[in-house]
Amino acid sequence: xxxxxxxxxxxxxxxxxxxxxxxxxxxxxxxxxxxxxxxxxxxxxxxxxxxxxxxxxxxxxxxxxxxxxxxxxxxxxxxxxxxxxxxxxxxxxxxxxxxxxxxxxxxxxxxxxxxxxxxxxxxxxxxxxxxxxxxxxxxxxxxxxxxxxxxxxxxxxxxxxxxxxxxxxxxxxxxxxxxxxxxxxxxxxxxxxxxxxxxxxxxxxxxxxxxxxxxxxxxxxxxxxxxxxxxxxxxxxxxxxxxxxxxxxxxxxxxxxxxxxxxxxxxxxxxxxxxxxxxxxxxxxxxxxxxxxxxxxxxxxxxxxxxxxxxxxxxxxxxxxxxxxxxxxxxxxxxxxxxxxxxxxxxxxxxxxxxxxxxxxxxxxxxxxxx
Amino acid sequence: xxxxxxxxxxxxxxxxxxxxxxxxxxxxxxxxxxxxxxxxxxxxxxxxxxxxxxxxxxxxxxxxxxxxxxxxxxxxxxxxxxxxxxxxxxxxxxxxxxxxxxxxxxxxxxxxxxxxxxxxxxxxxxxxxxxxxxxxxxxxxxxxxxxxxxxxxxxxxxxxxxxxxxxxxxxxxxxxxxxxxxxxxxxxxxxxxxxxxxxxxxxxxxxxxxxxxxxxxxxxxxxxxxxxxxxxxxxxxxxxxxxxxxxxxxxxxxxxxxxxxxxxxxxxxx
Numbered sequence: 246x247x248x249x250x251x252x253x254x255x256x257x258x259x260x261x262x263x264x265x266x267x268x269x270x271x272x273x274x275x276x277x278x279x280x281x282x283x284x285x286x287x288x289x290x291x292x293x294x295x296x297x298x299x300x301x302x303x304x305x306x307x308x309x310x311x312x313x314x315x316x317x318x319x320x321x322x323x324x325x326x327x328x329x330x331x332x333x334x335x336x337x338x339x340x341x342x343x344x345x346x347x348x349x350x351x352x353x354x355x356x357x358x359x360x361x362x363x364x365x366x367x368x369x370x371x372x373x374x375x376x377x378x379x380x381x382x383x384x385x386x387x388x389x390x391x392x393x394x395x396x397x398x399x400x401x402x403x404x405x406x407x408x409x410x411x412x413x414x415x416x417x418x419x420x421x422x423x424x425x426x427x428x429x430x431x432x433x434x435x436x437x438x439x440x441x442x443x444x445x446x447x448x449x450x451x452x453x454x455x456x457x458x459x460x461x462x463x464x465x466x467x468x469x470x471x472x473x474x475x476x477x478x479x480x481x482x483x484x485x486x487x488x489x490x491x492x493x494x495x496x497x498x499x500x501x502x503x504x505x506x507x508x509x510x511x512x513x514x515x516x517x518x519x520x521x522x523x524x525x526x527x528x529x530x531x532x533x534x535x536x537x538x539x540x541x542x543x544x545x546x547x548x549x550x551x552x553x554x555x556x557x558x559x560x561x562x563x564x565x566x567x568x569x570x571x572x573x574x575x576x577x578x579x580x581x582x583x584x585x586x587x588x589x590x591x592x593x594x595x596x597x598x599x600x601x602x603x604x605x606x607x608x609x610x611x612x613x614x615x616x
Numbered sequence: 617x618x619x620x621x622x623x624x625x626x627x628x629x630x631x632x633x634x635x636x637x638x639x640x641x642x643x644x645x646x647x648x649x650x651x652x653x654x655x656x657x658x659x660x661x662x663x664x665x666x667x668x669x670x671x672x673x674x675x676x677x678x679x680x681x682x683x684x685x686x687x688x689x690x691x692x693x694x695x696x697x698x699x700x701x702x703x704x705x706x707x708x709x710x711x712x713x714x715x716x717x718x719x720x721x722x723x724x725x726x727x728x729x730x731x732x733x734x735x736x737x738x739x740x741x742x743x744x745x746x747x748x749x750x751x752x753x754x755x756x757x758x759x760x761x762x763x764x765x766x767x768x769x770x771x772x773x774x775x776x777x778x779x780x781x782x783x784x785x786x787x788x789x790x791x792x793x794x795x796x797x798x799x800x801x802x803x804x805x806x807x808x809x810x811x812x813x814x815x816x817x818x819x820x821x822x823x824x825x826x827x828x829x830x831x832x833x834x835x836x837x838x839x840x841x842x843x844x845x846x847x848x849x850x851x852x853x854x855x856x857x858x859x860x861x862x863x864x865x866x867x868x869x870x871x872x873x874x875x876x877x878x879x880x881x882x883x884x885x886x
Contacts, residue, residue, distance in 0.1 A: 397765075397766075398765035
């Protein structure tokens, strides 16, 4: 077969090898492998948004926060390069919808940010911790998954839809590059110049100002986590593209997929696992194997019922907030921002504000127990 | 004394409650004993008193879906497809939709396999029913419950563009084996306007749908599908064909305005 769509065929290993794997199978297995990588790297480098912000703002130690900046800059660079030169189209993803709720995006982010501090880690971190034997994270994950389902499709769903309708705004321009090049998708210079400046600033801040150059392995791990985002876009956007049954265009995110994974466990005879569910499975397995190999697997639980209540509340807030804001610290913070969509900036601002409220100000959480 | 009266009042209440409960359980059980589709007039007319063999049509649908505007359904019957013993007609119904009819499919032995997939619209959680009639006049049935939850994302932009309406796509296997059924996928860009929607000014948008699909291999019909308005936008069909010799496959899609689009594909048989 003659290949007219060069980047797509180049990026499709099984079309070249001529195996019988369907594109949907290819997408879910690739998701599993991306999840494995995230689990391994996350377990080794302790990549954690909540921990990074806490150590930075409370203990004046920006080391783990710098890793977040590195991951963001690589996610951004990889995604924008793929859009400019790889023929990738991220416009069908949920982050780039032309209408969104101006209220629920930052409000959901706020809830998520506060919740992740209560639970001492966001959804993806909880997966890595659970796989290392931390049973507190099991409570967080179950609460997060069920609360997200309650908000997305359960009793809170009608309320969410009504609120969305009331506060819906439609913008013709929904992302930063469109400001510069007016919607022409192949205007490379106009697209990449602001991205290049932004990435250069971010990298300088992380490596020099936040002094991550002293820990090159952590910087490399964070860069790899960042690159998993464009890899996810590539998998669903190129390998999942099909004239008849296209796979939804998405990348790493950890609220809806955790909820879907719980649902899949209960209903697997009647539903199919998508990209997100296999990513979750991959993270658990990858992190668990790494923890076992590194002899870091250790069972941990709660110190007191109050302690448990706090994590439970954190999980619920993350589930509800993540569902309202359409993503978490990874889903909006890396994947959403990598598309440079304006709603993602709102959601991330909400997450940062929520985290700030929990660390400083009148709503701050008092640390009673060392965890 | 006081306590006995009190007790008897409680027990009387309890008895009333129990009787009520039993009654409602009985009613529900009686309703569940009969298949739900028996209450649908269109199906009654179709069957005309015949009793279909249950669970003979295999329906493949997700048990939970977040997007009722496009649900993939596959209906399949394990049956030989010889000229004197094959499945002739297959009817799909969604009992909870404003109009329950989904599609009517007419197979010929050339189809090789009584199986078809398409995407449908489901208004709410409900039961999807398939009825099939064999060349011998037997009726077969199958049904599946589907739970439709609200969509997980915000309102999506229109999935079709006005300038490529009526454009079709088809994928046939590069080679067929003589007499063996292989699948053919096809799709046409079309809004399948239901006539139930209103435009921004509040005026109802008139119904405009693809209503007939025909597949022929040279001059022999393979499959005919009559589509109703609950077929999802950009109608999608997967069907089978078991050709004995090479030829040209002709697919025609007919809109309710009479406009027709015809696509052909080369069929090579080893």
